[in-house]
Amino acid sequence: MRPLRIPFIQNTLAWVLAAWMRFCFATIRWTHQNEGAAEAVWKQGGGVLAVFWHSRIGLSPACWPLDRATPAKALISLSADGEFIAKAVARQGFPAVRGSSTNKDKAKAAKGGTQALRDGLKQLKVGGLAITPDGPRGPVRQMAEGLPMLAKISGAPALFIGLSCNPAIRLNSWDKAVLPLPFGKGAIVWDAADYPEGAEMADVVAAWTERLNAVEAEADAITGLKRV
Template sequence: MRPLRNPVIQGLLSWTLAQWMQFCFATIRWTRENQPAAEAVWAKGGGVVCAFWHSRIALAPACWPLDRATPAKALISLSADGEFIARAVARQGFPAVRGSSANKDKAEKAKGGTQALRDGLKQLKVGALAITPDGPRGPARQMAEGLPVLAKLSGAPTLFIGLSCKPAIRLNSWDKAVLPLPFGKGAIVWDIADYPEGAELAEVVADWTARLNAVEARADVITGLEPTA
């Protein structure tokens, strides 16, 4: 039996990761840019799609203050790793909508795609849905169509969120995932868009990929985190 498929190990690791994340978030000195875009969403309430690249998933809870924000859920894959991450994120106040926004080579049914789409649209009627549009296995920073499709069908705005911190641990994973370390610099940068009426899906994917790259690059400049190749 693989360790990450053991419920006891999953629970222990997710609890440990959640505690570590909370400690780091509390001690990091955060810089926030274009926060009014997010403030407007929080004040209005209702549905919003929140997008950040998979490598920054461990920083994501820092961008969504639970004391003033619309309720949020996270779209996380139906893999063993997804189960572990789902538990850690849920401990931060973000229960999961299970499924995947990428990996077209696997059957949609096997990845929970159809059910995730239905559940995602249901969530977007009342609150926020967080998505890593290059997850769960990449390629890194290549947006799958699931994000703009959800935005188009729901009519909800999309928040592009750039997240960064330094010092940080950079994992040797497909996405070069960033794990926070305490007492450092952190940055959160927001941008916002609606699905443009009449636009071709491929055009939106290209534009939104560039916008998400831009906010992440800006966050890295603020913190001084070195970009990956």
């Protein structure tokens, strides 16, 4: 049995990870770029899609100030690893909407993805939904259609978020995930967009992929973190 499938181990590691992230976020010197785009979206209230690549999920709570940002939930996969991440993120004020279209069992994948879409749209009627459009298993920085589809159906704006810190831990995972280290340099870069009326889905995927890559690259340039 994999350790993360054992509830006690899962809960303990989630608590440790959440505590470590809070400590690091408090000691990092943050640079905020184009924060006005985020503030304008939060001021409107209602639904918003908070978007960042899967490799930066360990930095994501730093970009969402609970005292003024739209209350949000995170779309987390149905895997055991997803459950662990969901618990760590939930300890920092982000309850999870569970579901994923990536699963070896196609029937279960379809059911989980459909339910996640329903739950995501329901959440977007009242608040924010954090989503990693290349998750849960990649390919890295390749956006699936789920994000623009949610934006098109819901009418909610997408808030693209580039997150970086240096120094950082690089995990040996498919996405080379970044975890923070304390007392370093951090950067958060924002960009916002609505689904263009009448646009083809493939065109939106390409344009939004470029914009999300741009804010992440800008954040890495600020901190000096090497892109991989």
